[in-house]
Amino acid sequence: MNHPILNEIGTVFIPVKNIEKARDWYCDILGLAADGDVVSGHLYVLPMKSTGIVLDSKIYSDGNVYKMAPLHLNTTDIQKAYTYMKEKKVTLTSEIQHDHYFTFQDPDGNHLMVCQC
Helix, strand or coil, rough: CCCCCCCCCCEEEECCCCCHHHHHHHHHHCCCCCCCCCCCCCEEEECCCCCCCEHHHECHHHHEEEEEEEECEEEHHHHHHCCCCCCHHEECCCCCCCCCCEEEEEEHHHHHHHHCC
């Protein structure tokens, strides 16, 4: 049967307070150029290799930030990724767990994860 809803994720929206600051922070962490356009004054599409991430300042509120990671960013070296985030002075919310993943917060308080897959 041909299903109209595909079993794939297109993008994840992350609520951010200031779209330009969030764009710069995420691009820095991900090693991306922060040279894309802010769309409609509140959206920035991060140029990801897989499932998209859209930063959105229109949906931001203190109560709207992610309290648990809605996604994880991949790494091939969890120790190196952890050290990198410490050096970037990112707010880490866990140590490396089970030699596999750790959690952190973006500047707006969204909880995210890095995982070695």
